[in-house]
Amino acid sequence: MSSVAPFLAESGRPIFEWRWVERNADAIVTRLGEHVSLTAAALGIGLAASLALSVLSLRYRWFYSVTLGTAGALYVIPSLGAFAVLAPLFGITSYATVVIPLATYTLLILVRNIVTGVDQVPRDVREAAVGMGFTRSRLLWQVELPLALPVVIAGLRVAAVTTIGLVTVTSILGRGGLGYFILAGIRTTIPNPTPIVVGIVLSVALAVTVDLLLWLSERALAPWARKARAR
Incomplete structure (x- = not known):
């Protein structure tokens, strides 16, 4: 609190103004839509x-x-560095410049979870499927991946929350998203805490909502996993 108080005293603004939210309601909805769109594209x-x-x-x-x-090597590259590498190829405000790095950050989490989930499928289940005449491809798509779904969705939850956080950085490239408000609040002549608070709170709320929806989808699509954990 001690570090916030001098900032508020210097800026002369309250930490949150509902009137600002009312005046910018349309912009908030637009930026939220941009954030969701970029996140969905990267995850897809x-x-x-x-x-x-x-x-x-x-x-x-x-x-x-x-x-x-x-x-793993791609995952440790800072997002701004990845954007800078792709900007000369696709343009600094290009959709590809933003989405490609965001998508690559999900690979380490998702590949590891998918392979781990398939490896955890019981051997007797595989043998039973092969005995019923399942081909290797059919075994993977109809038996192994469905049984690996809880582990896959767990990885998707982590990737989704991570991506939502990273999308806030794309505002620097002019791609919008909720990071736009954080950047706008900092760049004003007199720093305005309200858009910063709006950007941060909505980003967190979006991450929590998406994580909850994925958790609910796991419970709906893989009810056997819940029963197994209960035992």
């Missing part, structure tokens, strides 16, 4: 790429180590 691309990489990793085990090593 990341999940599709992770499924493809996981299928290859399950078939060729050497490829799994290569995939995790590459995804």
Whole structure:
């Protein structure tokens, strides 16, 4: 609190103004929509790429180590550095410049969870499916991946929350999102805490909401996992 008080005293503004929210209600809805759109695009691309990489990793085990090593290297690249690398190729405000790095940050989490989830499928289940005439491809898509769903969704929850946090940085590139309000509040001549609070609170609320929705989807799609944990 001691670090906040001097800031408020210097700015001369209250920490939150409802009138500002009322005046900017349309902009808040627009920026929230941008945030959701960027998050959904990054997660969708990341999940599709992770499924493809996981299928290859399950078939060729050497490829799994290569995939995790590459995804791990991409994961540690700072987001601003990744944006800077792609900006000359696609343009600084390009959709691709923003979404590609966000999608790559999900690969390490999702690939590891997908492969781990499939590896945890009981051996007798696999043998029973093979005995019923399941091909390798059919076994993966109709037996192993559905049984691995709780682990996959757990990884998706982590990736979603992480991506929502990273999307706030894209406002620096002019792509909007809730980070726009944080940046706008800092850049004003007299710092305005209200848009900063709005950007932070809505980002956290969005992360909590998405995480809850994914948790509920796991309970609906994999009820056997809940029963197994209860035992």
